[in-house]
Amino acid sequence: MALAPAITDLEQLKEHPAIARLLAWNAASVEGAKFDRGETSILVNRSALRGACVLLRDHPSCAFNFLSDVTCVDWYPSEPRFEVIYQLLSIPKRERVRLKVRLEGGSPVVESVTSVWPAANYFEREVFDLFGVRFTGHPYLRRLLMPEDWEGHPLRKDYPVEGYR
Amino acid sequence: MAHLTPTPVLEPGQDRTMILNMGPQHPSTHGVLRVILEIDGENIVRIMPDIGYLHTGIEKTCEAKFYQQVVPLTDRIDYLCPLTNNLCYALAVEKLLGLEIPPRAQWLRVLMNELTRINSHLVWLGTHALDIGAMTVFLYCFREREDILRLFEAISGQRMMTSYFRIGGVALPPPLGFFDQVRKFAKRFPACVDEYENLLTGNPIWMMRTKGVATITAEDAIALGASGPTLRGSGVDFDLRRDMPYSGYENFKFNVPVSNDGDVFARYMCRVQELRESNRIVQQALDGMPEGAIKADAPKVVLPDREKMKTQMEALIYHFKIITEGFAVPEGEVYQAVESPRGEMGYYVVSDGTAKPYRVHMRAACLANMQTLPKMCEGKLLADVVAAIGSIDIVLGEIDR
Numbered sequence: 434m435a436l437a438p439a440i441t442d443l444e445q446l447k448e449h450p451a452i453a454r455l456l457a458w459n460a461a462s463v464e465g466a467k468f469d470r471g472e473t474s475i476l477v478n479r480s481a482l483r484g485a486c487v488l489l490r491d492h493p494s495c496a497f498n499f500l501s502d503v504t505c506v507d508w509y510p511s512e513p514r515f516e517v518i519y520q521l522l523s524i525p526k527r528e529r530v531r532l533k534v535r536l537e538g539g540s541p542v543v544e545s546v547t548s549v550w551p552a553a554n555y556f557e558r559e560v561f562d563l564f565g566v567r568f569t570g571h572p573y574l575r576r577l578l579m580p581e582d583w584e585g586h587p588l589r590k591d592y593p594v595e596g597y598r
Numbered sequence: 599m600a601h602l603t604p605t606p607v608l609e610p611g612q613d614r615t616m617i618l619n620m621g622p623q624h625p626s627t628h629g630v631l632r633v634i635l636e637i638d639g640e641n642i643v644r645i646m647p648d649i650g651y652l653h654t655g656i657e658k659t660c661e662a663k664f665y666q667q668v669v670p671l672t673d674r675i676d677y678l679c680p681l682t683n684n685l686c687y688a689l690a691v692e693k694l695l696g697l698e699i700p701p702r703a704q705w706l707r708v709l710m711n712e713l714t715r716i717n718s719h720l721v722w723l724g725t726h727a728l729d730i731g732a733m734t735v736f737l738y739c740f741r742e743r744e745d746i747l748r749l750f751e752a753i754s755g756q757r758m759m760t761s762y763f764r765i766g767g768v769a770l771p772p773p774l775g776f777f778d779q780v781r782k783f784a785k786r787f788p789a790c791v792d793e794y795e796n797l798l799t800g801n802p803i804w805m806m807r808t809k810g811v812a813t814i815t816a817e818d819a820i821a822l823g824a825s826g827p828t829l830r831g832s833g834v835d836f837d838l839r840r841d842m843p844y845s846g847y848e849n850f851k852f853n854v855p856v857s858n859d860g861d862v863f864a865r866y867m868c869r870v871q872e873l874r875e876s877n878r879i880v881q882q883a884l885d886g887m888p889e890g891a892i893k894a895d896a897p898k899v900v901l902p903d904r905e906k907m908k909t910q911m912e913a914l915i916y917h918f919k920i921i922t923e924g925f926a927v928p929e930g931e932v933y934q935a936v937e938s939p940r941g942e943m944g945y946y947v948v949s950d951g952t953a954k955p956y957r958v959h960m961r962a963a964c965l966a967n968m969q970t971l972p973k974m975c976e977g978k979l980l981a982d983v984v985a986a987i988g989s990i991d992i993v994l995g996e997i998d999r
Contacts, residue, residue, distance in 0.1 A: 436695075436696035436928060439930065469930050469931075470693050470694070470696070470930060470932055471693075472931075472932060472933065474931070498820055498821075499820055499823065499825075500823055501823070501933075501935065501942060501944055501961060502933070502944055502946065502959070502961040504946055504959040504961075506948055506956070506957045507957075518946065520933050520944065520946070520961070522935075522942075524820065524834065524836050527841050527842055529842075529933070529935075531933060550821060550823065551821050551822050551823075551969070552821065552822050552823025552966055552969060554969060555965055555966065555968070555969055556823075556965075556966075559965075563657075576650075577649065577650060578649065578650040578653040578998060578999075579650065579653065580650075587655060587658055588657060588658055592658075594658055594659065594661070594662045595662075
């Protein structure tokens with residue numbers, strides 16, 4: 434099973450129901466898309482994230498009613514530094530799609546999706562705790578895993594793996 | 599984790615209520631979970647789980663290891679089903695590499711994975727019943743669990759932290775007579791499940807403690823990210839093994855038990871039925887076990903056989919290279935989800951083209967399931983919190999990572 438090259442051309446991918454929906458809703462919301470190893474990722478504009486999530490959850494052709502996961506990748510030292518990743522699952526359609534948002538390293542802020550999927554509560558708190566990404570509109574944005582008085586965000590790439598800081 | 603905060607996290611709203619601290623070392627929390635409860639007499643007004651006591655930074659550690667060195671770390675996340683973690687991670691990296699796994703390795707993986715599910719459910723059943731007050735079931739469950747741990751020891755050399763699945767296949771061929779031992783176990787096991795059910799299913803005390811307790815609707819369960827038996831106990835018929843098959847699960851016939859009541863008893867019934875279904879899969883895997891290789895044909899990724907290393911120069915070189923500098927994985931990212939005994943376990947692995955993963959994230963089924971706890975308990979009785987915690991089958995190692 435040789436790896437097929439990733440498709441990153443939006444033109445070729447616009448047949449995908451989730452991408453087609455998003456483009457029909459707001460063409461500026463989709464900044465890019467990728468189909469790689471059988472998985473679809475959509476890069477969404479930061480300001481359109483919550484709207485896109487509501488659309489993907491409620492539209493019958495997508496029905497992504499289940500939020501599997503929210504996580505983050507730190508691309509330090511390149512900018513935009515953070516990539517917040519939302520893994521969506523459609524239980525009725527048995528399909529997955531991945532949404533991504535890119536955030537600047539200076540003040541990484543994105544709108545919370547807890548109002549769309551309450552499941553995002555702990556996931557976003559974890560991302561806040563370990564990466565320092567802030568989610569506006571989150572009901573209780575506090576550290577989840579680390580002690581409350583901890584300094585720094587351990588999963589950032591400029592945080593050492595071992596030793597004292 | 600709020601244990602260093604001097605003031606209570608919950609402010610008592612009125613004079614009527616009081617804050618009660620449960621844990622972190624409460625016997626029913628299966629590890630170190632702290633639950634802060636605001637109670638009005640016997641009724642719960644608010645409940646707030648406080649987690650993080652077992653946080654060891656596994657995700658950070660993974661970024662400093664070679665791909666193959668992460669496998670033993672994955673065992674330690676959910677220590678009741680180490681092989682499910684191994685499987686999920688191995689599948690994710692194999693997807694990144696584009697590796698094809700030989701059928702015998704796939705079937706061995708399914709076989710071991712289902713034994714792990716039985717093992718995990720037995721621990722759950724025993725401790726859950728113990729929490730609610732039924733001592734005997736615990737002893738019966740651990741009797742069968744011991745047999746499974748012996749099987750694990752036979753095949754991998756380890757009782758619990760097996761690390762048996764490797765990237766590209768499985769670590770060792772099963773020893774002589776292993777399949778006979780498994781067959782003997784699988785033949786005996788349905789009668790054991792009958793025994794547990796005799797003790798619990800029709801037991802009036804058990805039913806009073808579990809029926810109608812800690813209910814959650816299907817809509818709430820989906821919205822809160824619950825998966826596995828916690829979701830199926832609320833009537834949502836979804837199982838990743840059947841609906842989005844991986845590792846050759848499409849070759850097996852099994853039912854997905856679903857209950858509609860959404861209470862502790864419904865989740866109990868789902869898991870007990872799953873014990874029987876897993877046993878069926880084990881038997882099918884034994885009957886149809888294909889012959890052939892147990893590792894993929896990818897010398898740059900999979901360690902060579904010991905015998906070849908002593909006779910072939912190439913094999914020795916590859917072995918040395920894999921051990922000392924790992925193997926490079928093409929750039930990309932994958933999210934691989936498998937059905938763990940607790941629900942959807944997912945590994946999100948990002949590669950930047952080097953021999954070390956750029957990012958490994960584990961989607962812990964328990965972390966999401968834990969969010970259903972307030973929905974289940976608020977407005978209910980204090981004594982039922984223990985039943986509710988037991989029924990979502992938490993493993994703190996997985997929640998905190």
